[in-house]
Amino acid sequence: MPLVTRRVAVPVLSVALLVYLASNAWAGEPVTVDSLVQLVAFALPIAGLYAISATGLVVVYSATGIFNVAQGAIGMVCAFVYWELSVNRGLPVPLALILVVGVFAPLFAVVLNRVLMQRLRNAPLITQLLGTVGVMALLLGVAALIWDPTASYPIDGLGGSGGIHISGVLLSWHRVITIVTAVVIAVALRFVLTSTRLGVSMRAVVDNEDLASLHGIRPQRVSDTAWIIGSVCAALAGILIAPEVGNMSAETLTFFVINAFAAAVFGRLKSLPMTYVGAVVLGLIVSFTSTFLDLEGRWTPLAGVLPALALFVVLLVAPQQSIRLGRPVRRYHIETVPTMRSVLTGSAVLVILSVVAGLTFSPVNVTRMISAVTVGLILLGMVPLLGWAGMPFFAPYALAGVGAWVTWSLGGSILALLAAAAASAVAGVVVALPALRLRELYLALSSIAFALIAVSFLFVQPEVFEIPRQLDRLTIAGFDLSSGTRFLVYACVLYAILAVLLVAVRRSQYGRRIIALRDSEAAAACIGISAASTKALVFALAGAVAGIGGGVLAQGQRFASSEQFPMVAGLAIILSLTVMGIGTVSGPVAAGLLGALLTALAHDWAPGHITDALELFGPALAVLALSSQPRGQIPEVAARAREHPWRAVATVVGLAVTIVGCRLMSVPGEIGFVLAVTGALVARMLYDLVRPSPAASATAGDATDIRLGVSRPITSAHVREWDRALGVPAGVGREVVAS
Amino acid sequence: MTMLEIRKVSVRFGGLTAVDDVSLAVPEGTIMGIIGPNGAGKTTLFNVVAGILRPRTGSVLLGGEDITRLPAHRRARRGLARTFQRLEVFGTLSVRENLLVAAESRRRWDRSTQPAFVADELCAELGLGEVAESLVDTLPTGTQRLVELGRALALRPRLLLLDEASSGLTELETIQVGERLQRLAGQGLTVVLVEHDMPFVLSTCGRVAMLDHGVLVTEGTPDEVRNNPVVQEAYLGRNREAAA
Structure with a gap:
């Protein structure tokens, strides 16, 4: 779609939708001066909140290149700390404010920056975004641990009761304070960023960090400052929103900021004035809907997704040039192309393991395995999209939901599943249409908006999941799949087939084309590869596989509802996929199993409070794993197995011996599972204790390895080999290498 | 003409x-x-x-x-084929795949070519045979330039x-x-x-x-x-x- 058409068509369509809504849902409120004042009086505080949140996003992004999805969660924690101090401990409000905004928020920012964000500085965008997603999950977990989510947290607005009366409308002091705060932040930042050394430093660091540090700027101090500003904005926004939502809820406070994304994107993530304009427009839209419209029936949930829709519209209309934001050089991690033999072996192992697990595990754990493999299937669809094409798309459950809906409404048979794959492929392409021209970060944001719109608006439509209905029992060719064991094997067979198909695609010319497009869009175009159709192909592939995953979810649970596909859970499973390895077909099922293992650990063996702690440490571990091994666990482990094949063999032997031992002593399946993993680890450690030294094991063939000395160290064995080959006395080569 | x-x-x-x-x-x-x-x-x-x-x-x-x-x-x-002033190679594909992906692309509008043959022939011609299976990102700049040239030529x-x-x-x-x-x-x-x-x-x-x-x-x-x-x-x- 050419830019001009888009810039005319999209706003026209948006306005048409608003006019249609207005004419259908007009509440009958007359348009008078009073009602217009009311509109503005309601809009400005909302705009202020959006503006404060969005400012934090923009400052952090423009100074560090990291888009902080956890902005809302930071604000949430600050709001809860403020509640704790002012309400629970009875501290005076000003003191509590100073402690939270002036001490807690800045300290938190510095710790966060030093511990995590600094390390993610040069990571690929997907890793950066998921790092902040992990922080968000962690903070939600911490909040749930400290502040019981079932209790209520009433909080008063600032400035007490009363306020200003403007043509019959009461603007409470709290809202006045909100507006004033937003304005003060705008003026203060304007001054800091344009007229101080700090502001110049920040711009220099964004431009070229190495050059800036050569000129005496300390990048770490600059990024610390940016995070402090972002965190203080988050704290202010959190504290100001809290009284507006009545009873504080961690999730409401956290996700409010997603609404502010639209404002930040309106300012193209760099212009604060435009961000404020965006915030005011958003505030006006929200205020207009609540003042003049009376949304009914299918349109009721629309009010909640208006900001997400606005984000979508802004992204569509944004000019093309603004896309190349962020750091230009983002290296992808090199993955080896899986061989057909390895994926066939892996698939066979998966199916055999599913039979073993299905026969030995207790019913509750079989159910957990089923959900693990289902999550794996949904994530498998994300592998071509995130892993191969490098497109950050964070709405797996939205695509899966389409598949679940189609499977469910067609009766849940295998044919229904195929129809679901087709429908989700189409849905994938439709989602891709606006995304085709969006790069990296904007695509990620639009996918988050899509996930929100899908779950909060599309899936709750009367035609979709409104009436819960049970599916019939699933039979395939007269084979009843209603038992857990059989369904588990069925799901694993499906997974195996899809994994093999995906590897076949990756090894085909289509796979090469996808990687070529990821590596260089310009060069791909210049050899005749159409970016649009290749991306559409990837989205169709992702949609089809994720749709099958959704269909299996519906078949397995024998019903489908919109609650099965929450936006945040989608982010969480993508996070665990990234931890496992985003470009491998084994990563998805490993990610699913990790989740199931954590659930099993939490519910079966851990006392209550450790359950919460596990939910907490899951994301924390994920984030740490991500920052230390950004290309994922499976590729790392596989690489190490290639380097030390005997260690891998020892591990597998340890695993096998323990499994056989457990069977002989009839240890229950679950304990046997844990023992087997322990056995494998012990065998590996034993091998490490007795293994030969790496120098002696280095082979002469390595000497011709082109990577030697670059990604692998030159050892004395190499030097000896070269000495021999060159016919020089031993030790000469060593001096050459040393010099 | x-x-x-x-x-x-x-x-x-x-x-x-x-x-x-x-x-x-x-x-x-x-x-x-x-x-x-x-x-x-x-x-x-x-x-x-x-x-x-x-x-x-x-x-x-x-x-x-x-x-x-x-x-x-x-x-x-x-x-029309081109190379770039600042190298634009497909760094995570091998040298042979870089040529192959171009040859395969050409095949979509010209069925008469054999992509694998074209790729192997060009590899040999440009002296890239020894590094054919190496990932392009791991190669020196001069070799990457040759890969770029080969990729352009693979389009015939x-x-x-x-x-x-x-x-x-x-x-x-x-x-x-x-x-x-x-x-x-x-x-x-x-x-x-x-x-x-x-x-x-x-x-x-x-x-x-x-x-x-x-x-x-x-x-x-x-x-x-x-x-x-x-x-x-x-x-x-x-x-x-x-x-x-």
Whole structure:
């Protein structure tokens, strides 16, 4: 779609939708001066909140290149700390404010920056975004641990009761304070960023960090400052929103900021004035809907997704040039192309393991395995999209939901599943249409908006999941799949087939084309590869596989509802996929199993409070794993197995011996599972204790390895080999290498 | 027959006119060198021809067909290939795959070619056989340049645009590239190259054009251009002094 058409068509369509809504849902409120004042009086505080949140996003992004999805969660924690101090401990409000905004928020920012964000500085965008997603999950977990989510947290607005009366409308002091705060932040930042050394430093660091540090700027101090500003904005926004939502809820406070994304994107993530304009427009839209419209029936949930829709519209209309934001050089991690033999072996192992697990595990754990493999299937669809094409798309459950809906409404048979794959492929392409021209970060944001719109608006439509209905029992060719064991094997067979198909695609010319497009869009175009159709192909592939995953979810649970596909859970499973390895077909099922293992650990063996702690440490571990091994666990482990094949063999032997031992002593399946993993680890450690030294094991063939000395160290064995080959006395080569 | 015709093309970036009303015709089977100081608009002109940039005014014709409004990938399918000044390789594909993906792409509009055969043949021809299975990211710049050239040739193009193909190559490799280009030109390939290496341009090209500040200063045979006083003043003369 050419830019001009888009810039005319999209706003026209948006306005048409608003006019249609207005004419259908007009509440009958007359348009008078009073009602217009009311509109503005309601809009400005909302705009202020959006503006404060969005400012934090923009400052952090423009100074560090990291888009902080956890902005809302930071604000949430600050709001809860403020509640704790002012309400629970009875501290005076000003003191509590100073402690939270002036001490807690800045300290938190510095710790966060030093511990995590600094390390993610040069990571690929997907890793950066998921790092902040992990922080968000962690903070939600911490909040749930400290502040019981079932209790209520009433909080008063600032400035007490009363306020200003403007043509019959009461603007409470709290809202006045909100507006004033937003304005003060705008003026203060304007001054800091344009007229101080700090502001110049920040711009220099964004431009070229190495050059800036050569000129005496300390990048770490600059990024610390940016995070402090972002965190203080988050704290202010959190504290100001809290009284507006009545009873504080961690999730409401956290996700409010997603609404502010639209404002930040309106300012193209760099212009604060435009961000404020965006915030005011958003505030006006929200205020207009609540003042003049009376949304009914299918349109009721629309009010909640208006900001997400606005984000979508802004992204569509944004000019093309603004896309190349962020750091230009983002290296992808090199993955080896899986061989057909390895994926066939892996698939066979998966199916055999599913039979073993299905026969030995207790019913509750079989159910957990089923959900693990289902999550794996949904994530498998994300592998071509995130892993191969490098497109950050964070709405797996939205695509899966389409598949679940189609499977469910067609009766849940295998044919229904195929129809679901087709429908989700189409849905994938439709989602891709606006995304085709969006790069990296904007695509990620639009996918988050899509996930929100899908779950909060599309899936709750009367035609979709409104009436819960049970599916019939699933039979395939007269084979009843209603038992857990059989369904588990069925799901694993499906997974195996899809994994093999995906590897076949990756090894085909289509796979090469996808990687070529990821590596260089310009060069791909210049050899005749159409970016649009290749991306559409990837989205169709992702949609089809994720749709099958959704269909299996519906078949397995024998019903489908919109609650099965929450936006945040989608982010969480993508996070665990990234931890496992985003470009491998084994990563998805490993990610699913990790989740199931954590659930099993939490519910079966851990006392209550450790359950919460596990939910907490899951994301924390994920984030740490991500920052230390950004290309994922499976590729790392596989690489190490290639380097030390005997260690891998020892591990597998340890695993096998323990499994056989457990069977002989009839240890229950679950304990046997844990023992087997322990056995494998012990065998590996034993091998490490007795293994030969790496120098002696280095082979002469390595000497011709082109990577030697670059990604692998030159050892004395190499030097000896070269000495021999060159016919020089031993030790000469060593001096050459040393010099 | 005129393979490439550039008609009154102008490109502006904000207030800067990068290419100013340039017209140029390249006959089939010719090697045309475009020279000029840094910032003369050479690469911009390339981007206009390849379809990466849209010109503000003017048109581009390939083999007589107006391609001004075609996107880059459609131009490639009409037989236009290019390399880039700043390397654009598919770094996480192997050398052979880099050539293969181009050959496979060509097969979509020309069923007569065998992609695997084309890729292997080019690998051998360019001396890339030993590194065929290495990932391109792990190779030195000069080798990556050859991969880029091979990828462009794998398209079996009618028109080849080379943006500083000799930078990063050794002297011997540069000579080999020059000879290969002349051989290909003999078979009917049209080549336009942007180059800083003057001996290479003057020995390889049949025609040379000089750009300065976006304006076409002169165009002619290497001898004509070499003896043009404006060229000597603005480019060659300064280079000789710098060299001396």
